[in-house]
Amino acid sequence: MNRLLQTLSVGALMLTISQVTSLAETLSLPHFFSDHMVLQREVPSAVWGKAAPNTEVKVSFKGNSGKVTSDEQGNWRTAVVTGAADAKGAELVITSGEEKIVINDVLVGEVWLASGQSNMVWTVDRAEQYAEEIAKADFPEMRFFNAPTVTAVEPQDDIEGKWTSANSETVGGYSAVAYFFAKKLHGELNIPVGVIKTAWGGKPVETFTSREALSTLPGTKKLVDAVLLADSDYDPEKAQSFYEKRLASWKTASADWKEKPEEQRGRAPRKPVSPKRPLDTEGKPGVLFNSMIHPFVGYTIRGAIWYQGEGNAKEGAVPYDKTLPLMINDWRTRWDDEFSFYYVQLANFRQPTTKPGDDDPWPLLQNRMRLVLDTTPKTGMAIINDVGEADDIHPWNKHDVGDRLALWALAKDYGKDLVAHSGPLYRAVKFRDKEARVFFDQVGSGLGVRGGGKLKRFEIAGEDKVWHWANARIEGGDSVVVSSKTVEAPVAVRYAWASNPEGANLINSEGLPASVFRTDD
Numbered sequence: 221m222n223r224l225l226q227t228l229s230v231g232a233l234m235l236t237i238s239q240v241t242s243l244a245e246t247l248s249l250p251h252f253f254s255d256h257m258v259l260q261r262e263v264p265s266a267v268w269g270k271a272a273p274n275t276e277v278k279v280s281f282k283g284n285s286g287k288v289t290s291d292e293q294g295n296w297r298t299a300v301v302t303g304a305a306d307a308k309g310a311e312l313v314i315t316s317g318e319e320k321i322v323i324n325d326v327l328v329g330e331v332w333l334a335s336g337q338s339n340m341v342w343t344v345d346r347a348e349q350y351a352e353e354i355a356k357a358d359f360p361e362m363r364f365f366n367a368p369t370v371t372a373v374e375p376q377d378d379i380e381g382k383w384t385s386a387n388s389e390t391v392g393g394y395s396a397v398a399y400f401f402a403k404k405l406h407g408e409l410n411i412p413v414g415v416i417k418t419a420w421g422g423k424p425v426e427t428f429t430s431r432e433a434l435s436t437l438p439g440t441k442k443l444v445d446a447v448l449l450a451d452s453d454y455d456p457e458k459a460q461s462f463y464e465k466r467l468a469s470w471k472t473a474s475a476d477w478k479e480k481p482e483e484q485r486g487r488a489p490r491k492p493v494s495p496k497r498p499l500d501t502e503g504k505p506g507v508l509f510n511s512m513i514h515p516f517v518g519y520t521i522r523g524a525i526w527y528q529g530e531g532n533a534k535e536g537a538v539p540y541d542k543t544l545p546l547m548i549n550d551w552r553t554r555w556d557d558e559f560s561f562y563y564v565q566l567a568n569f570r571q572p573t574t575k576p577g578d579d580d581p582w583p584l585l586q587n588r589m590r591l592v593l594d595t596t597p598k599t600g601m602a603i604i605n606d607v608g609e610a611d612d613i614h615p616w617n618k619h620d621v622g623d624r625l626a627l628w629a630l631a632k633d634y635g636k637d638l639v640a641h642s643g644p645l646y647r648a649v650k651f652r653d654k655e656a657r658v659f660f661d662q663v664g665s666g667l668g669v670r671g672g673g674k675l676k677r678f679e680i681a682g683e684d685k686v687w688h689w690a691n692a693r694i695e696g697g698d699s700v701v702v703s704s705k706t707v708e709a710p711v712a713v714r715y716a717w718a719s720n721p722e723g724a725n726l727i728n729s730e731g732l733p734a735s736v737f738r739t740d741d
Contacts, residue, residue, distance in 0.1 A: 221375070223241060223648065223696070224367065227306065227685065229583060231737075232727075235644075236658075237567055237647045239617060241372055241682075246248060246271055246294060246319065247269070247270070247271050247272075247277075247314065247315075247316045247319035247320075247321060248261060248266070248269050248270045248271075248321075249269035249270075249314065249323075250268070250269065250377065250378040250379070250515060251266070251313070251378060251379065251380050251381050251382065252365050252379075252381065252383070252416065252515075252516065252519065253267060253269070253429075253657070254274050254323060254326075254382055254383055255324045255325055255326075255382075255383065255452055255715050256309075256324075256325050256326075256363055256365065256382075256383040256384065256385060257299075257323065257326055257327075257365070257383045257414065257718070258326070258327045258329050258331050258363045258383075258412055258414025259281070259302045259312075259326060259327070259328050259329075259331070259520070260302065260328075260330070260331045260520040260521060260522060261304060261305045261306075261328045261329055261330065261411070261429055262303070262304060262305075263300060263301035263302065264286070264300065264301050264520075265300055265301075265302045265311070265426070265519060265520040266297065266298075266303070266518050266519065266520050267279045267286070267298055267300060267301050268296060268297035268298070268412065268518065269295070269296060269297070269298065270290075270294045270296070271290040271294050271296055271316040271319070272290065272294060272316065272317070273290055273291070273292050273293065273294045274289060274290060274291070274292060275290050275317055275557065276289050276290075276316065276317075277289070277290055277296045277316045277632045278314070278315050278316070279298055279299075279300045279313070279314050280300070280312075280313045280314075280315075280535065281300045281301075281310065281311075281312045281326070282302075282306075284300055284302075284303070284304060284525070285300060286298035286299050286300045286301075286302040290316075290593070291517040292697060293741075297518070299520075300312075300463060302328045302330070303328060303410075303432045303608055305328055305329045305330075305411035306327065306328040306329075306412075306414060307327060307361045307411070307412050307514070308327075308528070309325035309326060309327060309331070309588050310325075310326050310327075310328075310432050311323065311324060311326065311475075311732075312326045314697065316473075317463075320341040323337055327361065327363065327414070328410065328412065329411045329412030329413055329414060330405060330411060330412070330413050330414070330417050330522050331413075331415075331416070331519070331520065331521045331522055332398075332401070332402070332413070332414070332416070332421065332521060332522055332523055332524065332629075333415075333418070333516060333519075333523075333524040333525070333526060333607050334395055334397070334398040334401070334415050334416065334417045334525050334526075334527035334687065335418050335419050335512075335513070335524065335525075335526055336447075336527040336564075337419060337420065337423050337527070337528045337529075337530060337531055337724050338417040338419075338421030338530070338566075338613075338614060339397065339527045339528075339564070339613075339614055339615075339621075340395055340397055340398070340417070340421055340453070340525075340526070340527040340616055341395060341420065341421050342393060342396055342397070342398050343392060343393055343395065343396060344391050344392050344393075344394055344395075344396045344399055344618075345391075345392030345393065345615070345682075346396070346614075347396070347616040347618070348588070349616060350396070352533055353391070354391050354392045355388055356388070357386055357387055357388050357390075357391040358386075358387050358388065359385070359386040359387070359403070359406060359413040360385045360386075360387070360506065361406060361413070362385065362386035362402050362403065362412070362413050362414075362415075363383050363384065363385055363386070363412070363413070363414045363415070364383070364384055364386065364390070364394050364398070364399075364402075364414070364415050364416075364417060364418050365381050365382070365383050365384075365415070365416045365417065366381055366384075366393065366394070366395075366535050367379050367380075367381050367416065367417060367418035367512055367515075367618070368380055368381060369420075369512070370418045370503070370511045370713060371496075371498070371500050371501065371507050371508070371510075371511050372500065373499045373500050373507075373510065374509070374510055375430075375509070375510045375514040376511055376514055376515050377514075377515060377517050377719070379418075379511070379512065379515040379516075379596075383414070385731075386399070386402075386403075390562050394410040394417070395415075395417045395419065395528055395626070396618035396619075396621075397477055397561070397564070397618045397621050397622045398415045398525065398622070399415075399523070399618075399622065400419050400618060400619045400620075400621070400622025400623060400626075401415070401620070401622035401623075401625045401626050401629075401652065403628075404622060404623050404626035404628070404630075405409050405626050405629060405634075408626075408630055408634070408636065409634060412435055412708050416446060416516060416521075417496075417573065418513065418516065419512075419527075420502060420508055422531055423452070423502060423503050423508060423528075423534055424503065424528075424531040424532050425507060425528055425529070425531070425540070425543045425547055426443055426505045426506075426526075426538075426543060427502065427503050427504060427506065427509070428505055428506040428508050428509055428512075428513055428547055429505070429509055429546060429547040429550050430509045430510075430514075430550050430554075430681040431444050431505055431506035431509075431547050432493050432508060432550075433546055433547070433549070433550035433553075433733065434546070435630065436546075437538070437542060437543075439539075439542065439543075439544055440505065440538055440542075441539035442542060442545065442675070442683070443505045443538075443560040444505045444506070447498050447504045447505050450495060451498040451499045451500040454497055454498055454683055456495070456497070456529065457493035457656035458493055461466070462495070462496060463492060463495045464515075466492040470489055470490075470491055470492055472704070474488065474489050474491075475628065477489055479677045480495050480614055486683065494678045495679050500551070501633060503531075504708070506557065507680060509550075513551070514554075517551075517554045517555060517717070518554075518555060518556075521555075521557075521559055521634060522559065522560065523559045523561060523562065523598075523629065523633065524551070524559065524560070524561050524562075525559030525562050525563070525597045525625050526544075526562070526563040526564070527563070527564040527566075527621070528563075529544075529564075529565075529566050529585055529589065530566065530613060531652070532585060533566065533581050533582050533585040534581055537581075537585075539588055539590040540585050540588040540589060540592075541588040541589070541592050543594065544563070544589070544592050544596075545592055545595055548561050548596055548599065549596070549599065553589055557597070558597065558598055559620060560598050560599075560600070560628075560629065560632060560633055561596075561598060561599050561600075562599065562600040562601070562602065562625050562628045562629060562740070563592075563599070563600075563602070563625075564601070564602045564604060564621055564738075565589045565590065565591065565601050565602065565603050565604060565623065565735060566585060566586050566588050566589070566604075567604045567607055567608030567609075567615050568606070568607075568608035568610075568710060568721060568722075568724075569608050569609070569610070569612075569613055569719050569720055570582070570610060570719040570720050571611075571720060572718070572721075572722030572723075573608065573719070573721070573722075576679045576687040576688055577686065577687040578717055578718040578719075580718060580719045582714070582718075582719035583718055583719060583721075583736050585718045586605070586735070586736045587717075587735075587736050587737060587738060587741070589601060590645070590646070590735050590736065590737060590741065591659070593737070598632070599635050600625075600628030600629075600632060600641070600642065601623045601626075601628075601642065601735070602621060602624035602628070602642075603624070603642065603643040603732065603734070603735045604620065604621055604624065604733075605716055605721065605724060605733055605736065606724075606733045607620050607621065607672075607734075608720065610720055624732070626644065627641040627642070628641050637731055639664045639665060639729060640662045640663065640664035640728050640729065640730045641662070642662040642704060642729050642732065643727065643728060643732035643733045643734050643735060644661070644662050644663055644667060644726060644727070644732075644733075644734035644735070645659040645660060645661045645662050645734075645735055645737075646659075646715075646734075646735065646737035647659045647660055647661045648740070649713060649739040651709075651711065654703060654704040654707075654708060654709070654710065655701055655702065655710070656680060656701070656702045656703070656739070657695065657699050657700070657701050657702075658699060658700045658701075658712045658713055658715075659698060659699045660698055660699065660700070660734065661698075662728060662732075663697060663698045663728045663729070663733075664728040664729030664730045665697075665729040666694075666697035666698070666728070666729050667694045667697060667698065667699075667700065667726065667727070667728060667729075668694070668726075668727050668728065668729060668731075669725050669726065669727070670725040670726075670727045670731070670733070671725060672694075673725075674691075674692075675692035675693065675694070675700065675715050675726055676690075676692075676723040676724060677711065677721045677723055677724040677725070678690040678692040678702050678714075678715050678718075678723055679714045679715070679717060680702050680703065680704045680706065680707050680710045680712070680713050681710065681711065681712045681713075681714075681740075682707045682708065682710055683694065683709065683713055685712070685715070686698040687717075688704045688706050689704070690702045690703060690704045690708055690713070691702040691703055691704065691708075695735070699709045700726065711740070712738065712739050712740035713738070713739045714736075714737065714738035714739065714740075715734065715736060715737055715738075716734070716735075716737075717738065721728050721736070
């Protein structure tokens with residue numbers, strides 16, 4: 221009997237120790253609240269995490285503090301005043317009862333979220349041209365958080381990763397677009413800049429948008445309904461069995477391919493991908509929102525930069541001037557903040573065309589990107605149809621891309637008086653006397669022709685909607701007069717309407733290229 225009591229006492233003691241240990245580990249924060257982070261200046265900056273249920277949590281920073289009581293599940297969220305920009309690292313201290321977390325070397329400055337697909341993922345070290353940039357990099361006031369590529373069925377509250385300072389050891393692994401964007405801001409503002417990069421190559425805009433938002437638009441609701449149906453029919457055992465059969469076939473085909481003479485091989489057989497539940501598969505509606513966007517919802521930022529669209533430039537896709545605003549508004553609603561959102565118009569790509577009347581979906585998507593500027597407030601678009609490469613969807617020149625995104629931020633968020641912060645944007649058209657006069661915004665001190673000579677890549681059409689190459693000349697500094705001897709009564713004009721409009725040369729006084737457009741949207 222004594223031995224039994226002794227055993228029970230030991231068990232009770234172990235349980236008590238276990239409970240104490242559990243309580244001692246209850247205070248926690250998401251990974252992005254960590255050493256070397258950057259807090260947004262001049263506003264109360266949100267901080268949140270987990271604690272013991274119904275306990276007081278205090279957040280202190282540079283003499284300011286915020287208090288809150290955790291809910292019954294232990295969740296808590298508060299905000300702390302950050303003050304003016306400060307490049308001197310300070311401590312962010314979180315306490316709850318006897319527990320304490322100290323986050324070191326916290327700067328105060330400008331914070332941006334960077335997202336999209338492969339051209340946002342594309343790192344500085346992928347271009348030989350940036351070897352010297354990497355070697356000389358030493359920007360302790362520029363900080364980056366690189367989120368991993370992960371999926372999730374349900375919205376997540378955390379994601380792994382860590383903040384690092386920009387130096388020769390780290391810069392090579394940063395998003396090149398985000399790096400040059402941050403570098404431009406840092407150089408112009410002379411304050412700390414922090415960037416959270418959360419992006420995944422090859423993925424459409426719908427995967428970064430919540431399924432709740434997608435379900436409000438008929439076209440994207442069909443995508444959500446389809447993935448929900450596929451998920452309900454998903455049988456892991458059948459999927460695995462089918463995969464193993466495909467894998468066996470691939471191994472046989474690969475062996476046969478290797479035995480052939482090199483000149484007869486052709487493309488190697490493609491290895492099948494391991495099966496995944498549809499609602500846990502990257503690229504499916506809402507999946508990356510759950511895993512790579514939702515964890516950051518509420519992190520106090522100045523705005524977001526976005527480079528994506530290649531995954532939506534295809535026939536039958538839901539129009540991008542519907543899906544991108546849907547995502548932007550979804551994010552802003554969840555953040556409860558109409559933050560600035562600046563995106564990159566797709567670059568020129570594929571082999572150049574020589575005939576008018578191109579119907580490629582690439583310029584169609586580029587133009588729909590332009591339309592977002594008119595429908596969605598606090599947006600801006602970096603035009604880059606002069607930096608692309610015919611055979612590479614990932615042009616190496618990311619410096620100009622980052623700089624052009626930064627021009628929008630400098631003008632709209634930081635009050636810089638720039639001559640122009642964008643390339644020329646179509647404003648209006650007037651038809652008369654067999655001519656069309658097209659008016660532009662963002663001309664700077666006047667429109668120009670890159671390299672001199674005649675304007676190219678303007679097309680004009682009559683009522684028959686047959687497109688013809690047009691003669692074009694600049695008039696009055698902010699307009700272009702367009703005409704063609706073969707079109708007696710023009711009704712529409714378009715410019716740079718091709719996936720690779722080689723020769724498109726309309727620019728403004730700052731050398732920034734004009735966007736693709738058509739007047740008959």
